[in-house]
Structure formats: structure tokens, C-alpha cells
Amino acid sequence: MSSVGAKSELLNVLGDVKVRVQDKLGIVDFPMPQFILLGRQSVGKSRLIEALAGECFNFISGTLGSRRPTILEFRHAPGYTISKWFVRDRKTNHWMEYPIDQVMKIVGDAHEECGASVSHEAIYVRIESSACVDMQIVDLPGFRDFAIDTGKQDLADKIETMVMTFMKDKRNVMLCVEQAGDAATMSTLAKCRSLDPEFKRTILIRNKLDKYYNDLTPDNVSKWVDGFGDLPDSLVRFALTLPWWHDGSPMPKPFNQIKDEMDANDKNQMASKGLSDMYMDTIGFKNFVKFMEKKIEQMFAEAIDPVLTNLKDLKSTASNQKKDLETEYNDTDPHRILSTTRDCGISFATALTHVMEGVLDLQPVMNLDEELRAFHHYHATLGSNHFSLLPSEDFCSLQDYIDYLRNEIQIGAFDVEVNGGAQFRRLMMEVEIFLRFSEIAVEIKKRDVIQARGVSMSSLTWRDVVVKLLSHEAHLPLQRRVAYVGERIKWFFEIQKDAVLEFMEKLEGSPTANLFSPLYPKHAKLIKQNAMIKHAVWQTYDQTCGRQLRQFVELFENMLTSTFSNPWVFLKGATTIPAISGDLEDAMLPSFDDTKNRIPREIESRSGNEVAISHWLTKIPAEPHEIDQAVDKVQILVLHTYSFIRSQVCDQVELFSESFFKLPMMRRLEEDMAKIELTPEDKANYQARRERLKPEIKLAEESLVEIDWCIDRLQGFKLKCDARG
Numbered sequence: 199m200s201s202v203g204a205k206s207e208l209l210n211v212l213g214d215v216k217v218r219v220q221d222k223l224g225i226v227d228f229p230m231p232q233f234i235l236l237g238r239q240s241v242g243k244s245r246l247i248e249a250l251a252g253e254c255f256n257f258i259s260g261t262l263g264s265r266r267p268t269i270l271e272f273r274h275a276p277g278y279t280i281s282k283w284f285v286r287d288r289k290t291n292h293w294m295e296y297p298i299d300q301v302m303k304i305v306g307d308a309h310e311e312c313g314a315s316v317s318h319e320a321i322y323v324r325i326e327s328s329a330c331v332d333m334q335i336v337d338l339p340g341f342r343d344f345a346i347d348t349g350k351q352d353l354a355d356k357i358e359t360m361v362m363t364f365m366k367d368k369r370n371v372m373l374c375v376e377q378a379g380d381a382a383t384m385s386t387l388a389k390c391r392s393l394d395p396e397f398k399r400t401i402l403i404r405n406k407l408d409k410y411y412n413d414l415t416p417d418n419v420s421k422w423v424d425g426f427g428d429l430p431d432s433l434v435r436f437a438l439t440l441p442w443w444h445d446g447s448p449m450p451k452p453f454n455q456i457k458d459e460m461d462a463n464d465k466n467q468m469a470s471k472g473l474s475d476m477y478m479d480t481i482g483f484k485n486f487v488k489f490m491e492k493k494i495e496q497m498f499a500e501a502i503d504p505v506l507t508n509l510k511d512l513k514s515t516a517s518n519q520k521k522d523l524e525t526e527y528n529d530t531d532p533h534r535i536l537s538t539t540r541d542c543g544i545s546f547a548t549a550l551t552h553v554m555e556g557v558l559d560l561q562p563v564m565n566l567d568e569e570l571r572a573f574h575h576y577h578a579t580l581g582s583n584h585f586s587l588l589p590s591e592d593f594c595s596l597q598d599y600i601d602y603l604r605n606e607i608q609i610g611a612f613d614v615e616v617n618g619g620a621q622f623r624r625l626m627m628e629v630e631i632f633l634r635f636s637e638i639a640v641e642i643k644k645r646d647v648i649q650a651r652g653v654s655m656s657s658l659t660w661r662d663v664v665v666k667l668l669s670h671e672a673h674l675p676l677q678r679r680v681a682y683v684g685e686r687i688k689w690f691f692e693i694q695k696d697a698v699l700e701f702m703e704k705l706e707g708s709p710t711a712n713l714f715s716p717l718y719p720k721h722a723k724l725i726k727q728n729a730m731i732k733h734a735v736w737q738t739y740d741q742t743c744g745r746q747l748r749q750f751v752e753l754f755e756n757m758l759t760s761t762f763s764n765p766w767v768f769l770k771g772a773t774t775i776p777a778i779s780g781d782l783e784d785a786m787l788p789s790f791d792d793t794k795n796r797i798p799r800e801i802e803s804r805s806g807n808e809v810a811i812s813h814w815l816t817k818i819p820a821e822p823h824e825i826d827q828a829v830d831k832v833q834i835l836v837l838h839t840y841s842f843i844r845s846q847v848c849d850q851v852e853l854f855s856e857s858f859f860k861l862p863m864m865r866r867l868e869e870d871m872a873k874i875e876l877t878p879e880d881k882a883n884y885q886a887r888r889e890r891l892k893p894e895i896k897l898a899e900e901s902l903v904e905i906d907w908c909i910d911r912l913q914g915f916k917l918k919c920d921a922r923g
Contacts, residue, residue: 210273211915215505215908219512231497232269232336233490234364237375237386239263239340242405245440246375247337249483252329253281254441254453255298264339265312265357267320267364268305272330281327293324314349316356318363329454331487333494335373338364341386365389371399371497378404378437381425401493402435403486407464416472423468423477436486439464457483506912513905520898525720526727527891535884536876538724543735543871545721549702551864552714553618553694560697560704563615566624567600573689585681589635607631617697622860625690626852629683633848636676638840660818660832667836668843669762676844680754683851687859688747692740699725730883734874742870746863753858758847765843814838 237243248254250272275282283301284293296304301323308321316339338361342354364370372394376384390400414422421427429435441456443449449456461482468481479485529538553560564572574587574596593599604612609627616624702722705711711719725732788796818831847854876884 231369231501233373234336234370235373241375243375249440251325252327265309266317268337269320269322271324272333273326274332275326276328278328284324286322316360365393373401375403378407381428397433404437407437408439411467414471419471419473436480438483509909516901523895530884530888539731539734540872540874542721542724542731545717547868547871549698553698553701556619557701560700563617565615566612586678589632630848630851633679636679673762684747684750688743691743742867746859750859
């Protein structure tokens with residue numbers, strides 16, 4: 199790429215690719231290097247641009263000066279006798295050739311559009327000339343050290359903010375223009391140092407060297423070039439004199455002749471002062487241009503491979519996006535949309551089963567502390583008051599309950615962040631503890647016992663009195679806590695939606711993809727991309743959770759009602775299992791006689807609690823004069839009986855939750871999803887979505903065309919360079 203033609207072509211290729219990628223595709227973050235020109239007003243930035251262009255001109259920026267970036271592309275064209283000027287149209291992005299005076303006016307008008315503000319939208323100007331160098335730079339508005347009023351100060355602040363945005367981009371090489379002088383007073387260089395402490399992407403250009411000829415001697419010239427120790431060795435720096443002549447007088451000689459004379463004079467003067475040969479390459483405009491051409495060639499040549507890699511990744515992303523949009527467009531066909539929505543729902547329902555079985559690396563996850571706080575916040579927002587949010591009034595706040603679970607009960611996996619089946623298992627432990635706090639809330643008075651005994655056609659026993667008191671006083675506390683259990687399970691299932699969707703989506707391309715339905719990733723994308731499908735699936739899922747909550751509460755309450763109406767049947771204990779010996783070597787099948795002997799023992803062992811309660815009932819006196827003693831014994835018996843019932847219910851809460859909520863829901867969810875119906879409003883929304891998809895698909899196709907063009911252009915240029923050797 200060392201030839202002039204190849205170098206110009208390289209800049210043209212990367213320049214065209216940059217325009218298409220950033221402007222047509224709207225991608226700003228792209229690995230394309232560029233040079234940005236920095237400096238205060240009146241330090242010679244404009245004259246440096248003229249020297250690079252090889253002719254004198256002046257951008258008319260109005261009374262307020264430059265207020266937006268100007269991207270200048272210089273192209274060396276050896277066969278041209280006159281220069282050609284082009285401006286890229288900001289609407290069509292096409293290069294249009296104009297006379298130089300018209301170019302100046304277009305640029306000036308673009309700056310005037312900004313008024314008293316700034317714009318990040320750049321103006322693109324290209325110069326093709328036999329006198330210019332192959333280079334591309336971004337000319338930024340100059341820093342302003344003084345403002346006459348608050349309006350000018352506000353503009354100066356906006357300019358500095360915009361310029362600093364370009365300086366912070368690590369792909370940009372900063373060309374810092376300062377007046378040749380004391381390095382310690384260079385304010386623009388100080389700004390560069392703050393963002394580039396090691397000066398890896400900073401190049402210092404010290405202008406107006408001729409003003410210091412008389413101050414330099416053989417003793418100090420080398421130190422002056424080094425900045426008297428204020429400029430680090432890592433900083434690339436040049437000292438030069440750009441063409442100048444007295445204000446108000448015409449240009450005395452052709453511009454390029456003045457430029458060459460100034461360059462020769464700089465070198466002769468510094469050589470006459472005894473400047474070391476190691477520093478002479480940093481003196482004069484031609485040495486600066488020579489360095490810049492090599493730097494540009496190196497940077498842009500190194501950028502080809504990263505740009506190609508980035509473009510190929512971009513093509514892969516754009517292809518997948520186009521494919522997803524086309525899939526959504528086809529699946530939202532009015533004749534297919536209902537079946538598509540149902541299929542997505544069915545896939546979601548079956549995926550829930552896998553998540554409940556346990557899947558690694560799914561989000562979101564939460565520990566028990568976060569779970570309880572989120573649950574309380576949810577119901578506090580709803581204003582729920584049909585169940586107790588805390589297990590006992592003795593807990594002053596949720597924090598007390600959380601501390602109790604963490605420090606005293608020490609629930610396993612309290613601080614572990616989980617979801618799915620693991621979270622459900624932990625939930626069962628928490629709700630069992632919550633249920634065990636159930637107590638009879640009021641004291642049973644003497645009047646209640648007497649009132650409950652009453653009279654009837656047949657004799658009323660103390661057993662009947664205990665049943666009445668239990669039904670009246672003990673049913674409600676347990677019922678409110680059962681409602682808490684149901685609400686906790688319902689909320690648990692509702693927050694699994696995102697985890698299930700992530701499971702479906704992450705299967706694509708994973709090693710375990712073949713173990714599950716291939717439709718999961720496709721349907722996950724449809725649910726995420728199509729808000730109406732997502733709404734229909736989410737709504738059906740939430741409705742199913744709500745229905746199972748109602749059935750759970752109803753079935754549990756029926757069980758409690760039957761329990762309190764005849765607690766003696768419920769309190770029949772489970773068959774006692776004999777202790778199992780640790781040594782299994784003597785184990786053998788029981789004989790027929792052993793079986794016959796075992797059955798009476800097991801039947802007898804079932805009635806342990808019932809026998810104890812019956813024994814207590816016989817000790818309650820029935821005589822009227824012993825009513826006080828009878829009341830005390832009835833109160834104790836009611837509390838004991840309630841504790842037996844509570845223990846049995848808490849022991850079986852996981853079984854009830856599985857039987858009354860989890861299993862029915864997971865079995866019927868798929869059926870519910872298959873019955874999703876669309877309202878006329880939904881159908882109209884789907885049609886509107888299809889209309890929006892058409893331009894999105896077209897835009898995706900156009901993006902692919904642009905990306906393919908960029909890849910082909912770069913690869914073609916690379917092959918051409920390889921062929922040249």
C-alpha cells in the first residue's frame with residue numbers, strides 16, 4: 199500500500215465503509231480510527247488544514263465561529279491541474295462536486311444553522327488535488343478561553359463538552375495544535391494529558407516556530423525541542439512554521455511556495471543552532487506530513503481486519519434479526535395467529551415442568567429475604583387484608599420474622615439465590631413454620647362453655663361441646679394462615695415466568711438443546727418479540743394461577759371444615775412403624791402367623807391420640823355444682839385438641855400444596871393454553887403489528903445489503919493489495 203494510488207484507495211475504501219456503517223446503519227461504535235484536530239482559537243488550526251489541502255481558503259463560520267465538526271478528506275491526485283471540491287449531501291449521503299466558493303458557503307450555512315448552540319452532526323468535505331496529502335481529519339471547534347457575556351460563555355461550555363466527547367473516544371488520535379512556547383502553559387495539551395496520560399494517541403504540533411528563532415542558541419535548542427523537561431519522551435511532537443503574511447496585504451507568493459520556504463527555513467535555522475540530528479526529523483511541515491502519511495497508512499491498514507471481523511459479526515446479527523422478523527411476520531398471519539399463540543402457550547406450559555425439576559443458571563433468582571420482602575411489597579401495593587402477612591402479632595415487623603427464620607429456625611438455603619423447584623421446596627419449609635404459629639386467638643370463657651352445652655333431643659356430651667368450641671374459635675385463625683399459604687404459592691408461580699422464558703431461549707445452540715423440544719427457542723423469541731402473544735400467554739398463566747388458588751383455598755377449607763366437625767376421625771394417628779434395625783442381614787419375609795399378629799397391633803396403635811382425648815373427656819365432671827372445674831378442663835382439652843389438629847395439618851401442608859395446587863396447575867396449564875381465544879381487539883392489534891413488521895423487514899434487508907457491500911469492498915481491496923505484494 200506504499201504507492202500513492204493504493205494509499206488513496208485505502209482511505210477511500212475505509213471512508214466509504216465508515217459512512218455506510220455509521221450513517222446508513224446508524225452504528226456509532228465501530229473500530230474505525232480517525233484524527234481529530236484540537237486547539238484554541240487563533241493557534242493556527244485553519245492554516246494547518248490549508249497547508250494539508252495545498253491551497254488557501256477560509257471556511258465562513260459566521261460571527262460565532264465553528265460550532266460543529268467538519269470531516270475533511272484530503273486525496274492526493276497527481277494528474278490534477280486544479281483541485282476538486284466535494285460536499286456530502288446530509289440527506290442522500292452522496293458526494294456532490296461544487297466550486298470552492300460554493301463549498302465555503304455550504305459549510306458556513308451549516309455552522310449558522312446551529313445558532314448559539316452546537317451540533318454533533320458533522321459536515322463532510324473532500325478535496326482532490328495534486329498539492330494535498332492523503333489524509334482524513336476531523337476539524338473540531340476551537341476551545342475558547344474568554345467570553346464577553348454569559349451567552350458566549352454558554353456556547354464556549356457547549357463547545358468544550360462536544361470536543362471532550364470526541365477526545366474521550368479511544369479510537370481517535372488527537373492532533374494537538376499549540377503555539378511554540380513554554381510547554382507548561384499549553385492548555386489544550388493539558389486536556390489531552392487528562393484523557394491520555396501516557397500520550398499514546400496524542401501528537402503535539404507546535405506552530406509559529408519562527409517567532410522563537412532569536413531565543414534559541416546552540417546551548418538551549420535541544421532542551422527547547424524537549425520542552426525543558428515538561429514534555430515526556432513518549433509524546434510525539436513537531437515544531438513548524440505554517441505559511442503566513444501580514445494582515446491586510448495580499449499573499450506575496452503562491453501558497454505552496456510559501457509553505458515550502460517556511461519548511462526549509464525552519465530546518466536551516468534549527469540546523470544552524472546546532473540541533474541534534476535525532477531531533478531534526480521533528481522540525482518542519484514536510485517531516486510532519488511524512489510522519490502522518492506513515493501513521494495513517496499504519497493505522498488504517500491495521501484497521502482493515504478488525505473492521506472486517508466487526509462487519510461479519512454485524513452481518514450475523516442482522517441475518518438473525520431478519521430471520522426472526524420474518525418468522526414473526528409469518529406466524530402472525532391472521533389464519534395462523536391463534537394456533538401460533540396457543541403453540542407458544544403450550545411450549546411455555548411444558549417448559550415450566552422442566553424449570554420446576556431444576557435447571558441451572560436461570561434468572562431471576564432470589565434468596566428468602568428478597569422473596570419475602572417482594573411478596574410483602576406486592577400485597578401491600580394491592581392492599582390485601584384477607585390473610586395475615588405475619589404469622590403472629592408478637593412479630594413487630596417483617597424484619598423480625600426474617601431474623602427469626604434466618605437465626606433461630608435457620609432454614610436451609612435461606613441466603614442462597616434460587617428459582618424453580620428449589621425455591622418451591624424452600625417455600626414449603628417457610629409456610630409450614632408460618633402455619634405452626636396458629637393459635638386460638640381468644641380465651642374460652644365460662645359462658646361460652648355453658649352456652650355450647652345447651653340441650654337437645656338427645657344428650658349432649660362434652661365431646662360435642664369441644665367440637666362446637668373448636669369450630670367457633672379455632673377455625674378462623676387456621677383459615678387465614680391457609681390463605682397465606684395459597685397466596686405464597688400463587689405468587690411463587692407468577693414470578694417464574696421470566697425464568698421459564700429464559701430457559702426456553704437459552705436452549706438454542708446449547709449442548710442440552712437436543713434433550714428438549716426444538717420449538718422452545720422459536721416460541722421464546724415470539725413471546726419476547728410479540729407483545730400481544732406475550733400478553734395472551736401471561737394472562738392465561740395468571741388466570742390459571744388464580745383459579746388454582748381459589749381451588750386450593752376451597753379444598754383446604756373443606757378439609758378444615760370436615761376436620762373440625764369431627765376431629766376424632768382426623769386425629770386417628772398413623773400406624774406406628776416398628777423400629778428398623780441397622781443390620782439387614784437377618785431380614786426375612788414374614789410368615790402368615792406374623793402377619794396375623796401384626797394387624798391387631800397396628801390397628802390398636804392408630805388410636806393413640808383418640809384414646810388420650812377420650813380419657814380426658816371422662817374426667818370432666820358433669821354435675822352442675824362442678825361447672826367451674828368442668829370449664830377449666832374443657833378449655834385445656836380444646837387447646838390440646840387444637841394443637842393435635844394443627845400439628846397434623848402442618849405435617850401434611852406440603853402434601854396438600856402438591857395435591858391441591860402444584861400438580862393440578864401443572865397438569866391443567868397446558869390445557870388452558872390450548873384454549874386461548876383472541877378478542878377482535880387482539881386480532882386488530884396483530885394486523886397492526888404485521889403492518890409495522892413490513893418496514894422493519896425491509897430495513898433489515900437493506901441493512902444486510904449495506905453490510906454485504908462493505909464486506910465485499912474491503913475484501914476486494916485486500917485481495918488487490920495482496921496481489922500487488
